[in-house]
Amino acid sequence: MRSLNILISGAGIAGPALAHWLVRYGHRVTVVERAPGPRPGGQAVDFKGATQLAVLRRMGLLEEVRAHQTGGTDTVMVDARGRERARIPAEFTGGDVEIVRGDLVRILHAATAPHCDYRFGDSLAALREEAGGVRAVFDSGAEHTFDLVVGADGIHSRTRALAFGPEERHVRYLGAHYAIATLPEDGPPLPAPAPAPGGPxxxxxxxxxxxxxxxxxxxxxxxxxxxxxxxGAPTTPTGGASWPPRSQTPPNPWQTWWSGRCAPTTCSSTPSAACRCPPTRAAASRCWATPRSATPWPGSAPAWP
Structure with missing residues (x-):
């Protein structure tokens, strides 16, 4: 297989994870990210089972991920009076290894930066399929042709919108909002049961x-x-059509998520992601398989100007 010139949009988890494997298989990779640098913050990411641990091990990152693991947290379910009604153990919620998302982003970026071309502070503005590849136009005004473009830029993916059409065609709002907040360390104390000695x-x-x-x-x-x-909206949209059911997703979303030389990765860019927390840990496992099936296209592309 000849070396491909590949653009990945998004430098979160899936983008750098995919870049790692593509470079290992001999491809040239550019990662574009609209943020000025690797994004910190986010919730904890857990890796569960032999397959996901094997992927981290093959990437050479397992020990570093373990060095930054959270240690896990038991979740105690309480009633309106604060009485414990059930307990979810850390082993269930945190898997075999749990790490804060920001730490995982930093580890993946550090492992791939020497081998990839990271372009922070920029984003895709247009994609145009041509005989020799995909012509990518960036917000900065730069243009370049790639053999393959991969969107790893989340549930509100601009890459998906450019390749497959407006977001409303693909994302189904399922009636729930999800938020994470950081509490001030000097704020009022909140009641919480003390952990067992030596426990999570x-x-x-x-x-x-x-x-x-x-x-x-x-x-x-x-x-x-x-x-x-x-x-203030009516019971049904104009024309009598029903609002999207809260559980609506395509029967097989993977059948439609490929357009020419453009494709998304990470569950956050597929329709089903709207109904659950983005399963970040799946991104590394999925990206491990992707380069093995990469198909070369004719033509070549010059280096980024």
Whole structure:
């Protein structure tokens, strides 16, 4: 297989993970990211099972990921009076290895930066399929032709919009909002059960129909239901068609997620992601398989100007 010139849009988890494997298989990779640098923050990412640990090991990152693991957190479900009703052990919620997303981003970037061309502070503006590849136009005004373009830029992916059409055609809002917040360290203390000696930290969860809140240490998570219709909208859209069902996803979304030389990776850029938290840990596992099936196209592309 000849070496391909590949553009990846997005420098979160899936983008650098895919870049790692593409470079290992001899391809030239450019990663473009609209943020000025690797993005910190985000929730914890857990790796579960032999397959995901094997991927980290083959990437040469398992020990560094373990060195930055969180240690896990037991989640205690309480009622309105704060009484414990159930406990979810850290082994279930955190898997075999749990790491804060920002730390994982930093590790992946450090491992791939010497071998890839990272372009921070820029983003895709247009894609045009040509005989010799995909002509990519960037917000900065630069243009370049690539053999393959991969979108790894999240649920609101600009790459997907450019290759497959407007977001509303592909993303289904399923009636829930999800938020993570950092609590001030000098804020008022919140009641929480003390961890067992030598045991994991403890987080509290309170859940009622349509609302869930979880907090532990200096972070909190909120999930709440909301009507998918815009405020004041009629029961059905104009023309009598129904609003998208809250569980609607294509029967097989992978059948439609390829357009010429453009494709998305990471579950966050597929339709089904709108109904759950982005399963970041899957990105590394999925990207491991991608380069093995990369198909070369005719033509070559010059280096980025």
């Amino acid at each position: 930290l403890v987080a509290l969860m309170r859940s009622t129909p349509g609302r869930t809140a979880v907090y532990g240490g200096t972070s909190a998570m909120f999930v709440f239901a909301a009507d998918p219709r815009p405020p």
